[in-house]
Amino acid sequence: MDNSIRGQARYFKEVLVGQTQVWQFLITRMDANNNPLDPIPVELRSRNISGIINEGDEVEVFEKWTPPKQLVVSRVFNHTTHSEIIAVVSQDSYKEIDALMHPFKVKMRKTFLTILLVAGVFFLMIYLLTR
Numbered sequence: 001m002d003n004s005i006r007g008q009a010r011y012f013k014e015v016l017v018g019q020t021q022v023w024q025f026l027i028t029r030m031d032a033n034n035n036p037l038d039p040i041p042v043e044l045r046s047r048n049i050s051g052i053i054n055e056g057d058e059v060e061v062f063e064k065w066t067p068p069k070q071l072v073v074s075r076v077f078n079h080t081t082h083s084e085i086i087a088v089v090s091q092d093s094y095k096e097i098d099a100l101m102h103p104f105k106v107k108m109r110k111t112f113l114t115i116l117l118v119a120g121v122f123f124l125m126i127y128l129l130t131r
Contacts, residue, residue: 007030009059012054017045025053041071044074052081056080058079074087
């Protein structure tokens with residue numbers, strides 16, 4: 001199954017949210033009979049986005065789109081410029097994600113240790129009862 005979507009970039013908008021660059025645009029497409037299909041809203045979001053998208057460029061994304069949601073991608077291929085647009089994830093981004101995930105990691109670790117302890121007690125009871 002091919003999950004790529006190709007069409008023209010329209011209504012390109014670049015905004016800055018805090019220190020994060022956000023690129024938003026629509027991909028417009030036509031069917032085999034040259035009838036317009038639903039436009040696909042696309043977003044790239046990162047502290048550093050490399051590449052260029054101009055109004056009307058022929059672009060392609062490699063994700064499955066579920067209407068009517070916005071398609072959030074980390075890369076776009078620009079067929080007009082024969083280049084790739086990439087939402088770069090920096091080391092700082094990884095640190096931010098890790099900090100956000102810390103409480104979840106601690107809870108998962110405690111849950112895993114509890115399950116391990118219960119399983120150990122269970123197998124010890126079975127061992128002692130079958131001796």
